[in-house]
Amino acid sequence: METSREDVGIVIRSAFLAKGTKQRFSLFVLIILSIILLFAETIETKPLNYLRSFIKDTIYRGSLVVSIPFKSFDNIAENVSTHMSLYENYSKLKIENYELKNNISKSDFLELENTQLRKLIEEQVSSSSNFVSARVMLDKQSPYLNSLIINIGSNKNIKNSMAVLDGKNFIGRIVDVNFFSSRVLLVSDLNSKISVITEPSAHHAILSGHGENALSLEYLPENHNIVDGDKVYTSGKEGIFSPGIPVGVVEIEKDIATVLLFSDLSQITFVNVDLGG
Amino acid sequence: MAYTYRQIKFKFFEILPLLLLFFISLNGNSIISLSYFSVSIHYILVYFWVLRQPQALGYGFIFLSGIISDVVFGLPLGINALSLLVIAAVAAYVRVVTVRITLINDWISFIPALLIANFVYFLSLYFSNYSVEYLLLFKNSVSTLICYPILWGVFSLLLNFNRS
Numbered sequence: 001m002e003t004s005r006e007d008v009g010i011v012i013r014s015a016f017l018a019k020g021t022k023q024r025f026s027l028f029v030l031i032i033l034s035i036i037l038l039f040a041e042t043i044e045t046k047p048l049n050y051l052r053s054f055i056k057d058t059i060y061r062g063s064l065v066v067s068i069p070f071k072s073f074d075n076i077a078e079n080v081s082t083h084m085s086l087y088e089n090y091s092k093l094k095i096e097n098y099e100l101k102n103n104i105s106k107s108d109f110l111e112l113e114n115t116q117l118r119k120l121i122e123e124q125v126s127s128s129s130n131f132v133s134a135r136v137m138l139d140k141q142s143p144y145l146n147s148l149i150i151n152i153g154s155n156k157n158i159k160n161s162m163a164v165l166d167g168k169n170f171i172g173r174i175v176d177v178n179f180f181s182s183r184v185l186l187v188s189d190l191n192s193k194i195s196v197i198t199e200p201s202a203h204h205a206i207l208s209g210h211g212e213n214a215l216s217l218e219y220l221p222e223n224h225n226i227v228d229g230d231k232v233y234t235s236g237k238e239g240i241f242s243p244g245i246p247v248g249v250v251e252i253e254k255d256i257a258t259v260l261l262f263s264d265l266s267q268i269t270f271v272n273v274d275l276g277g
Numbered sequence: 278m279a280y281t282y283r284q285i286k287f288k289f290f291e292i293l294p295l296l297l298l299f300f301i302s303l304n305g306n307s308i309i310s311l312s313y314f315s316v317s318i319h320y321i322l323v324y325f326w327v328l329r330q331p332q333a334l335g336y337g338f339i340f341l342s343g344i345i346s347d348v349v350f351g352l353p354l355g356i357n358a359l360s361l362l363v364i365a366a367v368a369a370y371v372r373v374v375t376v377r378i379t380l381i382n383d384w385i386s387f388i389p390a391l392l393i394a395n396f397v398y399f400l401s402l403y404f405s406n407y408s409v410e411y412l413l414l415f416k417n418s419v420s421t422l423i424c425y426p427i428l429w430g431v432f433s434l435l436l437n438f439n440r441s
Contacts, residue, residue, distance in 0.1 A: 011370065011373045012370075014373050024336075025340070027362060027365060030337065033340070034340065034343070034358040035359065037344075037355035038353060038354070038356065038405070040354075040355075041353040041405065042405075052354070055344075055354075059345050059348040062303050062345075063304065063345075066304050067303075067304050070304065138349070140349050140350065144409040144410065144414070145409070191407065191408050210410075
């Protein structure tokens with residue numbers, strides 16, 4: 001019994017505490033260091049934040065360099081496939097262009113009418129949106145978290161919780177700001193909860209991500225009258241995002257309201273960050 | 278000249294596991310995500326090399342590669358590092374207590390390594406207030422375990438090539 005206990009002790013010492021051949025650190029020390037790092041993540045102090053920003057910026061640049069060959073390969077494949085479907089796309093765009101031209105005059109009229117009506121009720125007409133453009137640096141999708149890295153950070157006055165748009169459509173919010181880069185938590189992520197309003201049914205709800213492109217509307221009133229095709233906009237209720245940013249369109253499936261985003265999250269190259277008023 | 282070429286080739290294959298470790302961390306391929314399943318090649322790589330040729334992957338490098346993965350995937354610093362070190366710890370323990378190494382032995386001992394590492398991963402995410410789809414985590418563990426023999430074969434070939 002005594003010998004067996006000694007054996008276990010020797011095994012544990014040799015496996016975890018000893019440095020071993022060509023090892024500079026023991027496993028035990030590194031495990032403790034990892035746990036300390038995890039706890040340090042909860043501490044918000046300026047020097048620690050600077051250190052974290054520096055580490056993250058450096059790793060993002062390294063990751064960008066490493067992914068260059070893969071990106072080039074993807075671009076070549078995409079170019080080939082675009083060329084293959086050139087004629088088909090041209091026909092589709094021609095029809096779309098014709099429909100859009102017809103809609104423009106109708107939309108202009110509605111916009112004018114809307115402005116006049118807003119003036120009539122003395123509501124502030126123009127919202128002072130202040131956008132800054134950025135390029136997507138890294139788009140490494142983990143099966144657990146959906147996020148992107150953009151190439152601007154505190155150097156362009158980016159702050160946490162700012163809305164990120166693809167053109168004019170909402171796609172996510174800033175969750176981590178470094179000196180020269182920021183992380184965008186996509187609206188499809190499991191951790192994303194956005195306050196929205198549906199139009200024309202005018203119901204407030206929380207838009208929840210599930211790690212996929214289809215999102216769900218939660219906390220809707222029981223007797224809601226949302227139908228297929230209703231549009232979803234940010235409500236601005238929480239006071240973080242500007243109200244009225246387009247998000248997606250409602251699709252009712254088996255009495256469950258899901259939202260299909262206006263933007264394809266896998267095809268984003270440039271984004272706009274709403275710096276607010 | 279030929280001798281130098283052989284030396285370079287030998288050195289390259291010697292550091293190949295290390296290069297692979299950093300490449301998959303930086304490129305965000307530590308978890309290969311396919312339509313219905315995902316495989317943690319990071320876990321398999323660390324487990325295999327710590328078990329079979331510990332001098333090929335230093336624990337410090339494993340830690341660093343975990344930190345890189347955390348940054349690339351946007352997780353709190355230390356989560357992947359801790360999980361990888363747990364995998365390395367189990368592999369180091371198995372290496373000390375095992376005399377004969379076979380695929381079946383490796384595969385069976387990989388089960389507790391995977392369970393403990395994913396439990397640590399889950400706990401770290403839970404205490405960092407990150408929500409993840411636990412079904413995905415479970416599917417990932419199962420598919421990683423299933424894919425172990427395939428990568429075991431590939432890495433064994435590389436190991437034999439190094440030794441010859």
